[in-house]
Amino acid sequence: MRLKFRLNGRPVEVEVPPGRRLLDLLREDLGLIGTKEGCGEGECGACTVLVDGKPRLSCLTLALQVEGKDVLTVEGLAQGGKLHPLQEALVETAGVQCGFCTPGFLMAAYALLLENPNPTREEVRAWLSGNLCRCTGYEQIVDAVLLAARRLREEKGAES
């Protein structure tokens, strides 16, 4: 099928089998290899992307399911060469070790902050419960999300 959708803010048109996984479309056809395949069965969250602002597992999403949608991947977070506050915070708190789970955590955390800009520690933990990390032990990741949330709120407060 001729698939049209928006990817990281830009319109994309691509010829793809409608039953191809979004994960394969992103990584192999469009070269966006930030999104990772962990379990391939919806248990680990490594392939999380946003579709119309909601978290989705790209390993369990077919190409035809994003027709006309707005897809955001980890490649779309940094703006103008500057890391997103969530990415900066992960660097600062050492919430990254091997890095494989990081894009999925970033996208899940991004979705959380869209819905709830001021989450409690417990809310962050609950929200990220669908993402597995086998290196850092989660504490630094949760710290990073809370730090980024505070900075984003301050940024917003400074603007208004």
Place this chain on the structure above:
Amino acid sequence: MRLRPIPAVKPRSLEEALRYLEEGGRPLAGGTDLLVAIRKGQEKPELLVYVGELPELRILREGPEGLEIGAALTHAELLVHPATERFPILRAVLRTIGSPAIRAMGTLGGNLVTASPAGDSLVALSLLEARVRLVGPRGERELPIPEFLVGPRKTALERGELVRSVFLPYPEGHPRSFFRKVGRRRALIIAVASLGALVWVRDGRVERARLALGSVAPTVLRPRDVEEALVGRPLAPEAWEDLVPVLSAATQPISDLRATAEYRRKVAGRLLLALAEALQAGP
């Protein structure tokens, strides 16, 4: 391991979707069960028919008798929609399903068609005595949950039929809601056992109770004898002790990699006391 692309279509209307289903296509909504089963080789559909965005399956209609929920509405959508406020048990259950991403993908209709013995939402639908509305080549029909769920991963759906919506009658009065699921990880757990309940309380005693157990029988289980035996009892675990073995005996669990049948039977019984404790603690 890569998944070979499966032939898939996105019909533009319900009629078009039904034609594909009659030719042997399998409906796809959120994909959280079906695509996993395909990957594992448990399902080999020839054609996937994406019904997740058909307007007819995305309705949410509040009527005088109850709420009609389109089969393709996601758990996340239902959790925030004001229309589900009248069904706290549904929200309590949906909040525990999967992870945020799974809840943003998975649908109520999909849960029904998957018909997992561990399907959490099926516990809520059973308690609410929901009716499943089907559409197919020979028109529409409506089935109560026990007639729709005929066995583990087996439904009454006939070839070419599609779950269109679920009808939830408003419960009378204001029953107390309870849902507790026991498993090995909070997120994404497949329950070892779960108990949901709607309990109507009057003057500190059970006036009427509906119980539904998940993961301890081929399909969701309503232990009618225990429901009846609870009538008139005070809200105190010690007054319910004698019903623990009755509830355990009503279950028909299996042993699998998550738990043994014996453990499931015990947990189910203990969940009854957890319900009594929750009722005693107050709303």
